[in-house]
Amino acid sequence: METLLAWGHFLAGITWIGILYYFNFIQVPFLKAVTPETKAEAFKHLVPNALWWFRWGALFTWLFGAALLMNQHRLGSAFLLQGPDAVIGMGAWLGTIMLVNVWGIIWPNQKKVLGLKEATADEKAKAGRMALLASRTNTMLSIPMLFFMASSGHASGLF
Amino acid sequence: MGNPLDTISGTITAGFVLTVILYVLVKALV
Numbered sequence: 001m002e003t004l005l006a007w008g009h010f011l012a013g014i015t016w017i018g019i020l021y022y023f024n025f026i027q028v029p030f031l032k033a034v035t036p037e038t039k040a041e042a043f044k045h046l047v048p049n050a051l052w053w054f055r056w057g058a059l060f061t062w063l064f065g066a067a068l069l070m071n072q073h074r075l076g077s078a079f080l081l082q083g084p085d086a087v088i089g090m091g092a093w094l095g096t097i098m099l100v101n102v103w104g105i106i107w108p109n110q111k112k113v114l115g116l117k118e119a120t121a122d123e124k125a126k127a128g129r130m131a132l133l134a135s136r137t138n139t140m141l142s143i144p145m146l147f148f149m150a151s152s153g154h155a156s157g158l159f
Numbered sequence: 160m161g162n163p164l165d166t167i168s169g170t171i172t173a174g175f176v177l178t179v180i181l182y183v184l185v186k187a188l189v
Binding site for chain 2: 159
């Protein structure tokens with residue numbers, strides 16, 4: 001059970017963070033460089049697909065991670081940052097903030113940008129800005145998040 | 160100076176700085 005939950009957590013996590021880095025390091029510079037026609041095509045046929053894997057990857061990463069901690073009977077002590085579980089707890093909190101950013105800020109704003117939700121040109125520009133900043137924030141948070149996730153299993157000597 | 164999160168290098172730098180700050184914080188906790 002432990003292995004299956006960890007496997008699911010990694011699989012979903014790679015999907016999520018992989019697409020997050022794709023958005024920040026590849027797609028954003030690409031969309032800045034291309035013509036409006038190409039951008040419209042990408043908004044129609046590329047971005048919605050990427051966002052689908054991105055947001056469901058985020059949710060399943062969190063669910064598998066929470067189930068894993070529950071299976072180890074340390075979900076509470078992790079989130080309460082008690083004793084040695086504070087290390088994985090920091091990772092869990094950062095991951096939780098990132099999940100809320102995905103579903104609470106990035107996705108609702110992207111829906112306006114992509115035209116899945118009615119919005120004026122001004123609202124679209126504002127939504128694009130919000131989504132970009134939340135996405136950049138998640139990229140920044142992913143660095144310490146991965147540090148705490150990795151160090152809880154492989155670098156306990158650091159703490 | 161604009162928002163450091165507008166640049167990729169600024170985002171990564173902020174991430175590393177945050178890692179060090181949080182590491183010291185958690186080190187004090189554990």
